[in-house]
Amino acid sequence: MFSRGFSGRRRSADVEKRLPPGQYLTTDFPVLSAGPTPHIALEQWSFTLEGLVKSPVTWSWDDFLKLPSQTFTVDISCVTKWTKLDTKWHGVSVDRLLEGVEVDPAGRYVMAFSEAGYTTNIPLAELVNGQAFVAYQFDDKPLAPEHGGPARLVVPHLYFWKSAKWIRGLRILERDEPGFWEALGYNMHGDPWKEERYTGD
Amino acid sequence: MIAQPVLEWQFGQVTGITTETPRTKSFRLALPKWIPHRPGQHYDVRLTAPDGYRAERSYSAASEPERIGELELTVELIDDGEVSPYMHDVLVRGDQLEVRGPIGGYFVWDVTLGGPLLLVGGGSGVVPLMAMLRHRAAQRAQIPTRLLYSSRSPDEVIYRAELDALANSDTGLEVDFTFTRSVSPGWMGYRRRIDSSMLNEVVRPLGKDVRAYVCGPTSLVESVANALVAMGLPAERVLTERFGPTGT
Ligand SMILES: Cc1cc2nc3c(=O)[nH]c(=O)nc-3n(C[C@H](O)[C@H](O)[C@H](O)COP(=O)(O)OP(=O)(O)OC[C@H]3O[C@@H](n4cnc5c(N)ncnc54)[C@H](O)[C@@H]3O)c2cc1C
Numbered sequence: 001m002f003s004r005g006f007s008g009r010r011r012s013a014d015v016e017k018r019l020p021p022g023q024y025l026t027t028d029f030p031v032l033s034a035g036p037t038p039h040i041a042l043e044q045w046s047f048t049l050e051g052l053v054k055s056p057v058t059w060s061w062d063d064f065l066k067l068p069s070q071t072f073t074v075d076i077s078c079v080t081k082w083t084k085l086d087t088k089w090h091g092v093s094v095d096r097l098l099e100g101v102e103v104d105p106a107g108r109y110v111m112a113f114s115e116a117g118y119t120t121n122i123p124l125a126e127l128v129n130g131q132a133f134v135a136y137q138f139d140d141k142p143l144a145p146e147h148g149g150p151a152r153l154v155v156p157h158l159y160f161w162k163s164a165k166w167i168r169g170l171r172i173l174e175r176d177e178p179g180f181w182e183a184l185g186y187n188m189h190g191d192p193w194k195e196e197r198y199t200g201d
Numbered sequence: 202m203i204a205q206p207v208l209e210w211q212f213g214q215v216t217g218i219t220t221e222t223p224r225t226k227s228f229r230l231a232l233p234k235w236i237p238h239r240p241g242q243h244y245d246v247r248l249t250a251p252d253g254y255r256a257e258r259s260y261s262a263a264s265e266p267e268r269i270g271e272l273e274l275t276v277e278l279i280d281d282g283e284v285s286p287y288m289h290d291v292l293v294r295g296d297q298l299e300v301r302g303p304i305g306g307y308f309v310w311d312v313t314l315g316g317p318l319l320l321v322g323g324g325s326g327v328v329p330l331m332a333m334l335r336h337r338a339a340q341r342a343q344i345p346t347r348l349l350y351s352s353r354s355p356d357e358v359i360y361r362a363e364l365d366a367l368a369n370s371d372t373g374l375e376v377d378f379t380f381t382r383s384v385s386p387g388w389m390g391y392r393r394r395i396d397s398s399m400l401n402e403v404v405r406p407l408g409k410d411v412r413a414y415v416c417g418p419t420s421l422v423e424s425v426a427n428a429l430v431a432m433g434l435p436a437e438r439v440l441t442e443r444f445g446p447t448g449t
Contacts, residue, residue: 001212001249001297001299002249002250002251003248003249003250003287003297003298003299004291004296004297005287005291006248006249006250006256006287006291007250007251007254008248008250008254008255008256008283009256009283010254021255022247022255022256022257023257024256024283030419030443031419031423031443032443033441033443034307034308034440034441035426035436035437035439035440035441036426036427036429036430036436036439036441037423037426037427038436039427080259081257081258081259116436116437117437146419146423180307181307183306184305184306184307185208185304185305185306197245198207198208198304199207199208200207200208201208
């Protein structure tokens with residue numbers, strides 16, 4: 001059944017093929033987060049890899065900036081329906097970070113954790129091989145607090161709530177556990193191309 | 202983890218359309234598979250063109266869960282938008298609208314959570330707050346509550362008559378308006394963007410144990426939430442919902 005009198009706002013074929021189902025193109029950068037934006041002093045910031053690793057590792061802000069970094073240009077899709085194409089970030093790939101630890105072979109899932117208690121779960125296999133990074137610049141400028149600065153995880157192939165803002169570390173787990181939104185009815189996986197928005201999608 | 206129901210798409214019949222302001226309309230839908238929502242939750246609306254092309258957007262429930270079988274949505278017209286102009290200019294009574302929900306378990310309030318309750322809204326950000334107020338009234342709850350509602354001008358206030366009636370009949374509820382562009386002649390109230398001193402005045406009678414819900418354009422939500430935290434409210438009691446892009 002279709003919606004009487006609806007034809008839709010079409011984009012060029014090039015753009016449409018990059019929009020996952022149910023998503024629309026935006027050119028600005030909407031802000032969505034649960035609660036007030038934390039403002040984090042860089043001297044107090046750190047990033048930790050913990051959980052099922054041989055010995056956990058923590059980087060200070062200064063140390064983190066010394067890690068080999070790259071520029072990533074990716075499309076991002078928010079579960080609130082917008083998609084933004086060709087966003088430009090700079091940061092450290094999760095592959096580089098994992099070089100600093102020895103992951104227990106039983107560790108197959110990751111809980112990303114942030115300032116102020118936000119968490120989100122991602123299979124480890126979907127963070128490696130160039131699929132995810134921790135970004136501290138957006139569009140050549142320091143990442144603004146409302147967009148997750150000083151640093152956020154970016155996992156472009158999953159809905160953007162998986163790209164935890166104000167990231168403080170990754171915890172390697174044996175089993176998949178729901179994070180903040182996942183416990184509130186959002187999908188455990190969150191692939192926009194399969195429209196995995198909510199529980200059971 | 203609370204078991205989450207799987208959300209199914211369903212067609213609701215439009216049973217009534219109300220013009221709230223020159224730029225907002227409310228739509229009442231009869232839902233065949235209605236389930237009660239928690240005030241603050243939203244539904245997804247999906248439009249499908251004859252060739253299968255689809256657009257989806259989220260709209261907060263404006264109705265209270267006590268209104269069994271019915272869902273009310275209140276939609277602001279965005280001129281160059283895709284979905285809101287369809288709702289405003291094409292949809293008529295008797296049409297079918299495809300929706301699924303309720304969605305979201307974070308920006309929610311019901312009487313079991315108690316108060317005191319501070320609601321701060323800008324523009325169409327008042328919609329989920331209205332669901333909370335309607336629910337509070339339906340439950341005859343006495344929880345001390347204040348709504349601070351920012352609009353550009355008096356004719357853009359959504360639910361004005363109902364808000365005035367609720368505030369007049371209920372000593373536990375106070376509603377404050379502020380206007381950022383123009384006011385009616387003789388207006389004695391606030392006439393500026395929400396700032397810390399305004400929030401201080403509104404929060405003081407409720408005390409610092411308040412549970413705050415802030416909804417509207419991003420710029421309003423950012424500044425109000427930051428100000429509330431700076432006033433000493435714990436960040437976990439300041440709940441926010443940011444509508445749409447970078448805001449007005
Ligand atoms: C959880 C949630 C709940 C929501 N609840 C409501 C609700 O109860 N009532 C309601 O009216 N809206 C609500 N919204 C916003 C709604 O989902 C749509 O974003 C809005 O209706 C615009 O859709 P559109 O298709 O008309 O415009 P689009 O085609 O999406 O946008 C067209 C243009 O308008 C801009 N734009 C989009 N939204 C706004 C805005 N709010 N103000 C100014 N410019 C804008 C866009 O950046 C774009 O340039 C909610 C959003 C979320 C995420």
